[in-house]
Amino acid sequence: MKKIVLFLIGLTMFCTFAVAGTVADQTKGAKELKLNGGSKGEVSFTHFKHQERLGDCNICHSFFPKSPGAVEALKQKGDLKKKHIMNKLCIKCHKAEKKAGKSYGPVTCSKCHIRK
Ligand code: HEC
Ligand code: HEC
Ligand code: HEC
Incomplete structure (x- = not known):
């Protein structure tokens, strides 16, 4: 009993x-995300790893809401320019981290975009 x-x-x-x-x-x-990278091919994104490393959700989510396909939807509406997120968010930060001598994310096309 x-x-x-x-x-x-x-x-x-x-x-x-x-x-x-x-x-x-x-x-x-989602832990991992696939982002639409247009003609260059899909971009894999380690969402949780970025959350843990960066701490602040708004570093990214001030650009787009926390919903699936948010970036694509804003681009379709014309509220976000093509490659704006890529250049002004992703690559901008990776370059800054590289310059600061810290571990950084990819800064070259083929390291982010995967051609099928
Ligand atoms: C380095 C950038 C970045 C950071 C920091 C970030 N996110 Fe995201 N998040 C993204 C991207 C990119 C998407 C995908 C948007 C799309 O599909 O267009 C996303 C999507 C989402 C989604 C909806 C899609 C899904 O995964 O189901 C939720 C919910 C979300 N994020 C929550 C959070 C929370 C909570 C935090 C902070 C703890 C956070 N995010 C931090 C980049 C980031
Ligand atoms: C850090 C990762 C990363 C790197 C490095 C990168 N991209 Fe991107 N790229 C993205 C993401 C994320 C998107 C989707 C969001 C956007 O359009 O801003 C994208 C979107 C694109 C698009 C589609 C735009 C559209 O809407 O049609 C093209 C084309 C592109 N990238 C070309 C390139 C080229 C060329 C390079 C190298 C000079 C490059 N990318 C480097 C992440 C990256
Ligand atoms: C504010 C800074 C920052 C932003 C914004 C950011 N990243 Fe990163 N990213 C990093 C750092 C730091 C690393 C290296 C993590 C490590 O190796 O410890 C990284 C690593 C990566 C990697 C390599 C895989 C991994 O997790 O180590 C990819 C792919 C990547 N980022 C894609 C993206 C894309 C796509 C975006 C835009 C949606 C983005 N990042 C936005 C800081 C950032």
Whole structure:
């Protein structure tokens, strides 16, 4: 009887954590993202790694909302110029980190864009 009670308590705790985990993941978005890189090919983006390293969501999300396909939608509407995010956000930061002598992300075309 005692074992069953302990098992049930354990199961309840496990479920609570499992649910909490899913909710947290939803608000943080996807771990890895694929961005539309037009004719140059798709761009893989390590979302969580950037979140952890940079800390502040607004470094990026002041440019576009926290929703899937947000960048593409703004580009379609003409509210964001083509390559604006690429040049004014991604590459700008990678270059700055490189200059500062820290570990940095790709600054050359083919390191970001993957041709299929
Ligand atoms: C270095 C840039 C960057 C940072 C920092 C960043 N994000 Fe994102 N995020 C993106 C990009 C790029 C997308 C994809 C937008 C698109 O699909 O057009 C995105 C999409 C999302 C989405 C929706 C799409 C999905 O993944 O399901 C959510 C939610 C999100 N981010 C939450 C966050 C939160 C919360 C933080 C801070 C803890 C954060 N982001 C920090 C770049 C960033
Ligand atoms: C740090 C990663 C990164 C690097 C390096 C990079 N790009 Fe991009 N590129 C992106 C992202 C992200 C997008 C989509 C967002 C945007 O358009 O700003 C993009 C979009 C594009 C587009 C499509 C624009 C459109 O809407 O039609 C082209 C073309 C492009 N890049 C060419 C290049 C060329 C050429 C180089 C090298 C000189 C380069 N990229 C280097 C990340 C990168
Ligand atoms: C404010 C700074 C900053 C911004 C903005 C930023 N990055 Fe990075 N990125 C980094 C740093 C720092 C690294 C190196 C992480 C490491 O190796 O420790 C990195 C690494 C990368 C890598 C290599 C894989 C990895 O995770 O190590 C890719 C690909 C990348 N970034 C793509 C992008 C794209 C695409 C965008 C724009 C949507 C972007 N980054 C915006 C700072 C930034």
